[in-house]
Amino acid sequence: DLEAIRDQYPDRRAFYVVTLDISAADPTGDAVGWLEENTRVVGEHTGIHLFVSAQGELND
Numbered sequence: 001d002l003e004a005i006r007d008q009y010p011d012r013r014a015f016y017v018v019t020l021d022i023s024a025a026d027p028t029g030d031a032v033g034w035l036e037e038n039t040r041v042v043g044e045h046t047g048i049h050l051f052v053s054a055q056g057e058l059n060d
Helices: 002-007 030-039
Strands: 017-018 039-045 048-053
Touching: 002 030, 017 030
Parallel strands: none
Antiparallel strands: 017 048, 039 048
């Protein structure tokens, strides 16, 4: 549960590594929607996406 990870460590930055398999694991799209609303994309390489939580965002 993505919210549980965030809530367990509210003062820390969390990274989420996601592959396209997330569509098969979560056909409702709820996880992708949560990531879009609560994180920002750090990067992508060969279908592997890295997101970072809004808390303690990376400085560009």
